[in-house]
Amino acid sequence: MIMASYNHQHEFHLFNKVDEQKLYNSARNIEVAAWLLAQRKDNNNQALILSDSVAGEQRNISYQRIIGKMIATQDNLAKVVSRQRGRVIKAVVLQVASMAFLPI
Template sequence: MGTRPTNSAAYWQRWCVPGLALLLLLGGCSGRLDNDSIVYKRSPLKPAELLQSDVDRMATLAMRNNLNSLYRLMNKLYLRNPREWRKSAFPDAAAAERAIQHAIEYNQDWPTLGGRRDVAALDYSLSPAFQGDRVAAFTYAIGSMLVTAHGGRTEFYLTDSFDAQFIHNAARNLEKAAWMLSNRRDAAGRPLLLSNEISEQGSNLSYAVEFGKMVARLDLLTHVLEERYRRMGANYAQSLFLLNFLPVQ
């Protein structure tokens, strides 16, 4: 006598749904990277990672590495432009950096930007009208732009979706931001922020290098997303063409 078929819907409700809920609770599936995951490249395996596809994991790692690159840029900019953090109430540059990271990672407004975020904040941070800490505003603007382009999240799971066009646009915005950083000047012709330098004393293109890394990661993720959706359609068409039946046991 054959075994009785399992009721798949009842099985899912009884075992799978509670199991997934438990993984979400244990893993802290909040959609936002904790600071240790951003600062350190190695972090212990979390149960919630079982709810990530390969693309989800790739997007999460790319976001973590892009924020790391952004924070290195911020540190470099403060080293060359110490006058900027002194415009704020922070005791030193390190305190300013921690506050900016917190605002980016926890989706909070930056006080001197008047509620502006992402592209609006980016343009304002390097405009003559802005009088505050430009390093803080510029860094926050890029960070909020990256998060917005990824649907307001920094961690990604099976239930999340991506818009490849927005991520592509973020890459192009970073290219423009790099150009603005090198070329925006005040009324006296001085750079608003000192960054890349090529002179008789030597060259410093480390800022451009970090921008290039971020752009490359975003472009790669864009191509992966486009290919994933294209392959989904191709696989479906192949199944129809080959008349493949689905397994029943």
């Protein structure tokens, strides 16, 4: 799911494109997966996967911290990619405007 948001690429170069909507959707999917891990129960009302801690133990939120970092990374990359397109347009306009002047 996360690799699909990067078009299944392992390396990125200057002209590689990433879709910000895929990154955003991936972050939301991670949130859903985290919720499902915490909420799913079997027929005996036991957690299918222990994502926090066993009853009676001190609460272990290390999984939540890791998942939160993954969500934040996807969200931040989505914001950067969406802003990058505006920067490219701005850079082209500035280059065209500066070409009106002769070099000294």
